[in-house]
Amino acid sequence: GDSVTQMEGPVTLSEEAFLTINCTYTATGYPSLFWYVQYPGEGLQLLLKATKADDKGSNKGFEATYRKETTSFHLEKGSVQVSDSAVYFCALSNAGGTSYGKLTFGQGTILTVHP
């Protein structure tokens, strides 16, 4: 079945450092890929998405490119802020193009940014 693997956490960075969180997937067909973020005490929020190969999703300075050849969707940000501290989840949807709500999630990566 489908699966998503994220880099092990937690990740601790200083403010303004470069961020990469690796994500690779296994899926049949042509899944859509997502990054969700969960701030303390809140529900998951969609951060960005890409629905086909070579698409780049971007939001709030975060970017990720759908790489079908390497089955990857790594999350990057050039300069992190303390307010980016959260748990980040990579996910895919492979419901035959009928639903973006049925998702397969990675295990999540805790990011802590220090001033």
Next chain:
Amino acid sequence: NAGVMQNPRHLVRRRGQEARLRCSPMKGHSHVYWYRQLPEEGLKFMVYLQKENIIDESGMPKERFSAEFPKEGPSILRIQQVVRGDSAAYFCASSDRGLAEAFFGQGTRLTVV
């Protein structure tokens, strides 16, 4: 526009009792998804419902678990005769159509003692 509302936020049940978790989707949303997050694991899909219909229950345990989304009122995830292994965070998400962003609630943390 209020977000997805889940209640209660925390629920404690003794082994053998029933747990009822409620999810009110965002206004105008008719698609609801339930997920379970066990400790140290990612979220796992359980069930996808539209009003009065179960669309996909491929992630639901075969016994003790059921879900409904009636014409009126919230979606309910029901766990009968809870066991310690049911202790987890349960998240609900909703969307206004299939190919649309799913918005998540804050979750219900179930503890079975």
